[in-house]
Amino acid sequence: MKINWFSPLLPAKTDIAHYTSRILTSFEKNIELILWSDENNWSIDLDKKANIRWYDPNSLSLSEINQADINIYNIGNNALFHGSIWKVSQKQPGIVILHDINLHYLFTSLFPHYLESGVDQEAYKNLMVQFHGAMCHQDLEKFFHHQLDWGTMAERYPLTYAGLNHALGVIVHNQEAFQFLKQTQRWPVLYIPLPYPEQPIYSVSRKNQKRTQPYKLIIFGHLGGTHRRVQVFLEAFANFSEKFSFHLDIYGEIWDKEYISNLIKDFGLENLVTLHGFVEEPKLDAALAQADLVINLRYPTGGEASGSQLRIWSHALPTLVTQIGWYANLPKNVVAFVRHDHEIEDIQQHLHNFLANPDKFIEMGKRGKDILIREHSPLLYVDRVIKFAKAIKSDHINFEITQKPKVSVVILTYNSSKYLPQAIESILQQTYKNYEIIIVDNASIDDTQVALQPYDSRIRYTRYDQHQRTSVAYNRGIEMTRGDFVVFLHADHHLLPRQLEVQVTYFEKNNSLGLLCSGFRRVNQEKELLVDIEPWHEHPQLNCQTFLSSSIFLGGMMFSRNWLEWVGGFKTELDYAEDLDIVLRLTLINCPMDWLRQVGVCEHLYPEKTKPNSPIIINEIEKTLSLFLAQPDLPDEIVSLRNPSLYKILVREAFDLYQLGKTSEMAALLKQSLLYTHQSRGEVISDWIEKFNCYSLQYGEKFNAYELSQMTDWKNLILAHIIRLE
Numbered sequence: 046m047k048i049n050w051f052s053p054l055l056p057a058k059t060d061i062a063h064y065t066s067r068i069l070t071s072f073e074k075n076i077e078l079i080l081w082s083d084e085n086n087w088s089i090d091l092d093k094k095a096n097i098r099w100y101d102p103n104s105l106s107l108s109e110i111n112q113a114d115i116n117i118y119n120i121g122n123n124a125l126f127h128g129s130i131w132k133v134s135q136k137q138p139g140i141v142i143l144h145d146i147n148l149h150y151l152f153t154s155l156f157p158h159y160l161e162s163g164v165d166q167e168a169y170k171n172l173m174v175q176f177h178g179a180m181c182h183q184d185l186e187k188f189f190h191h192q193l194d195w196g197t198m199a200e201r202y203p204l205t206y207a208g209l210n211h212a213l214g215v216i217v218h219n220q221e222a223f224q225f226l227k228q229t230q231r232w233p234v235l236y237i238p239l240p241y242p243e244q245p246i247y248s249v250s251r252k253n254q255k256r257t258q259p260y261k262l263i264i265f266g267h268l269g270g271t272h273r274r275v276q277v278f279l280e281a282f283a284n285f286s287e288k289f290s291f292h293l294d295i296y297g298e299i300w301d302k303e304y305i306s307n308l309i310k311d312f313g314l315e316n317l318v319t320l321h322g323f324v325e326e327p328k329l330d331a332a333l334a335q336a337d338l339v340i341n342l343r344y345p346t347g348g349e350a351s352g353s354q355l356r357i358w359s360h361a362l363p364t365l366v367t368q369i370g371w372y373a374n375l376p377k378n379v380v381a382f383v384r385h386d387h388e389i390e391d392i393q394q395h396l397h398n399f400l401a402n403p404d405k406f407i408e409m410g411k412r413g414k415d416i417l418i419r420e421h422s423p424l425l426y427v428d429r430v431i432k433f434a435k436a437i438k439s440d441h442i443n444f445e446i447t448q449k450p451k452v453s454v455v456i457l458t459y460n461s462s463k464y465l466p467q468a469i470e471s472i473l474q475q476t477y478k479n480y481e482i483i484i485v486d487n488a489s490i491d492d493t494q495v496a497l498q499p500y501d502s503r504i505r506y507t508r509y510d511q512h513q514r515t516s517v518a519y520n521r522g523i524e525m526t527r528g529d530f531v532v533f534l535h536a537d538h539h540l541l542p543r544q545l546e547v548q549v550t551y552f553e554k555n556n557s558l559g560l561l562c563s564g565f566r567r568v569n570q571e572k573e574l575l576v577d578i579e580p581w582h583e584h585p586q587l588n589c590q591t592f593l594s595s596s597i598f599l600g601g602m603m604f605s606r607n608w609l610e611w612v613g614g615f616k617t618e619l620d621y622a623e624d625l626d627i628v629l630r631l632t633l634i635n636c637p638m639d640w641l642r643q644v645g646v647c648e649h650l651y652p653e654k655t656k657p658n659s660p661i662i663i664n665e666i667e668k669t670l671s672l673f674l675a676q677p678d679l680p681d682e683i684v685s686l687r688n689p690s691l692y693k694i695l696v697r698e699a700f701d702l703y704q705l706g707k708t709s710e711m712a713a714l715l716k717q718s719l720l721y722t723h724q725s726r727g728e729v730i731s732d733w734i735e736k737f738n739c740y741s742l743q744y745g746e747k748f749n750a751y752e753l754s755q756m757t758d759w760k761n762l763i764l765a766h767i768i769r770l771e
Contacts (some may be wrong), residue, residue: 047077049110050096051133052119053126054080055088055098058298058323060352061121061144069094071427072673079113083129089634102132110137115434120144120208123269124154131155134211141212142430146222146370148208149199160189165580170264176206180520180614187618200509201517201617206231214437216430220679228505233692235433240350240426241355243418247330248281250756258290259317260337265296265329267351274342274388275299275365276308278734285310290400293318294330294336333357338399338406339364339571343723344385345510346370354714355421356382360412363406365395367512379413381406437524437608452480452545454532455522457515459487460534462496462650469500471539477546481505485522488512516623517614524607531604537649538600544645548603552643559608560628562587563601564644567743575650575745581640589632592625593670593686594693599624600646608636621665650744663714664696700740708758716766730763 052065059643065080069091072078076143080087080097087097108651110116116139121127131151134141152172156165160468162448166189173181179200180655193576205226209215214233217223223236258354268275275295284289293320309318324440325333335341339357341364351371357364366372368382384389454472458465465484466670472482482500486493497506508520530552534540544563552558564579584591594607612630615623631638670691674684702711715733722729734750741748753759 046075046078046431046435046438047113047117047137049079049081049113049116050095050119050151051081051130053117053121053130054082054084054091056086057084059121059126060266061119061126062328064239064352065119066091066094066142067242068423068427069244070241071423073427073431076431081110081133085206089177089483100129102129103651104132107137113515115139115438117212117430117434119144120148120151122148124151127151129132131208134591138211138213140214140216140434141209142216143208143222143226144206144218146217146219147199147203147750149195149202149204152204152207153195170202172207173202174212174684176204177202178524178614179529179610180523184617190340200345200511201513201521203362204460207541214433214592216433216547220374221370224501225507233437235429235435236441237429238420239352239355239425240423241417241421242423243359243414243421245330245356245359246692249331249334249616250326251334256337256407258725260290260399261335262291262293262338262340263296263330263332263336263524264293264340266341268297268299268302269294272345274344275305276706277388278340278342278392279305279308279312279314279318281389283314284389285393287400288314288317291317291396293340294321294332295319296321296324296332298323298328298650308473330357330360333360333362336360336362337403338362341365341387342367342383344369344388346372354413355417358410358417361410363399363409364413365392365645367450373650375414376416377417379409381409387673394532450479450481450528451524451549452477452530452532452603453522453528454480454482454534454540455483455485455526455536456492456536456547457485457487457518457522458489458495458536459512460489460491461493462489465493465496465536466499467533468536468539469504471541472545473503475540475541475545476543478548479530479687480545481526483507483522483525485509485518485525487515487518495640512650514546514617514623516619516621520614520617523606523614525629526759529606531606532600533602533604534600534646539649540648541647542643547643547645551639552603552605553648555637555639558639559605560631560638560640561603562597563641563646565598565601566644567650568647569650569745572649573745574649576743577640578643578743579644582643585640587638589629589683590686592628592632593683593690597624597628598648598698602628602647612636617667618670622669625666626669626673633673633676661670662698663691663695663717667691688721691739692718693736696736697720697740700737703737703753704744708756712758719766 048372053059053062055062055066078095080095081100082097082102085099091097095295111678116137118130118134118139119142122145151170153159156169156210158165159169160166161357170185173185183436184193184201188198209232212232213236215226216235216237217226218237218239220236224236226232226234264275264278266273268659271750282293306320309315339362341351341354341357342350346369354364354366364380366380371378377384388471406644412557457467469482482504484497484504484506488504488511497504507525509518522533523531532547548561551561566577567575569575578596580591580595585597609629612627612634616626617625630768670687674687695714697710701716719729722731730757737753738748
């Protein structure tokens with residue numbers, strides 16, 4: 046078999062060049078491997094191991110490339126090393142070895158002038174829209190106007206699929222990436238642990254087998270940005286009371302040497318930190334041989350498996366790693382985890398623990414080496430790559446593509462592991478079966494992933510490492526959907542058994558429909574009925590006036606996916622009122638909509654359910670209404686609904702605060718509601734009490750007006766703002 050292997054080659058300063066060099070000798074003699082490089086200065090040693098060809102990505106020698114049986118492209122997250130490889134992969138299909146799951150930096154470095162109007166920006170925008178849909182337009186505009194930072198864009202839009210366009214198959218090095226790509230059912234996907242020899246490549250004996258103070262800390266690698274957290278470690282180190290028990294050596298090119306040097310000086314660490322810059326591999330292995338503890342932090346991460354971590358384990362060294370991406374799935378006894386939102390605290394605690402018990406950390410490093418030997422053999426790796434390539438070439442690969450679903454149910458969850466299984470079960474028990482379940486995990490830190498394990502084969506799952514606005518998470522769900530119709534649920538909602546069947550039937554009979562709204566049921570934690578909400582009795586027509594005047598419930602809606610695309614998805618600047626905003630915008634573009642006059646979904650009310658900050662909610666709703674009502678040519682009868690809508694919303698929020706015992710905040714919102722009503726003060730009091738009574742009934746409770754009237758905050762409100770004004 047003849048393989049074209051596209052990869053950065055030594056002496057390129059990337060671990061992927063080292064990765065290729067490490068596995069070359071493991072290829073069988075009956076495999077002809079051609080290495081392709083867009084650089085002319087590859088290492089002479091490589092010529093002894095393989096045939097090497099130079100290429101220009103803009104002027105390919107297709108006749109020579111086509112002589113091989115298959116092309117294999119190593120794609121990572123830096124255009125300096127992988128930009129040319131990606132360009133070739135767009136012209137000549139092949140297997141992609143994906144070294145980073147998040148490829149946003151690859152494309153922003155490939156189109157470096159993406160923030161300026163011109164060719165690069167257009168190319169970047171086209172890629173974003175092609176692979177993340179029209180919903181990203183709103184964030185692109187904010188990004189170009191410096192209202193969103195690069196890290197936020199990368200988290201929301203990883204551009205993974207752009208790197209895999211035209212791929213015949215995909216090889217990944219971590220389980221999270223494997224599960225993510227496998228569930229898309231777009232390519233055959235193979236997971237193989239990243240290979241690394243069990244002994245250091247440049248073996249050096251430790252000078253002093255007995256570890257003594259000052260213990261040697263080391264940071265190394267391509268330190269090309271703040272994501273390697275050098276600056277954070279220096280801050281934690283500087284404020285660590287026992288820092289004189291350590292010395293830190295930093296090896297590698299730093300993105301801003303002056304900045305780091307000034308930090309070291311400002312923190313008073315000149316005698317405790319040494320910057321070595323880039324060094325050759327033998328010198329780096331010699332430094333690792335003398336080290337006691339390695340710092341291998343990164344946030345955010347591209348999701349990559351870490352060649353640097355395997356190198357550390359070849360020296361049997363303990364490591365501090367960020368609990369994210371590939372690292373997060375490592376056993377807890379082989380690395381010391383640093384939480385990305387508690388970095389300084391965790392770093393200092395681990396340094397303290399090391400001083401208290403160095404032997405415990407020595408054992409940690411030994412367990413890491415055991416994993417390296419057991420799971421990361423270069424021979425096993427190459428054997429599996431070759432078998433995969435032969436299967437792809439011969440089409441003899443078990444790659445099952447399931448039927449495209451009609452309905453996509455998107456469940457948003459955040460620390461709701463207790464309720465999430467019930468939401469999933471309610472979908473699995475639907476009488477209608479042509480659906481897919483998409484779980485969007487908004488950076489949960491509870492047992493969500495454990496709760497999902499029984500459903501692995503029946504769900505598609507995506508997770509944010511950093512908590513996002515609700516609207517952003519919903520848009521990720523839309524992006525993943527394959528169905529014609531979309532339903533959005535929270536983890537504490539569940540569908541009644543015939544809901545999807547009835548909704549789909551209604552859509553099929555009314556094929557121009559864009560939105561269908563049903564009623565909803567409130568139940569307590571024992572699933573006992575509290576009340577059914579059926580807004581169509583008061584508002585028979587589903588239109589803009591209805592949304593501005595009545596309670597809406599996103600879980601009771603089914604959307605046409607096309608209309609979600611046309612309206613641009615949820616507005617990503619909203620964390621509350623995103624449901625009100627999207628339905629109002631749908632009315633503006635004349636989306637056909639109707640009531641499904643039945644109750645089809647349950648909202649759980651339980652004691653520990655937290656209430657978001659009411660002033661924030663009110664501000665978001667007010668902002669949403671103001672933006673909507675600022676649209677030109679709106680009828681006067683719609684514009685006139687602004688104040689009544691805000692009045693009802695404020696009273697409803699005030700009631701929720703009353704239920705929580707927050708009577709001071711309740712009184713503040715009731716006072717604010719006076720700005721939006723023309724009722725007399727006496728009428729207002731009666732209206733508040735009537736509404737509180739109505740809302741109590743919706744929660745299955747009896748309202749005690751006398752109890753309310755005896756509360757100090759209520760009395761003060763009445764005296765100060767009702768009686769005095771009268």
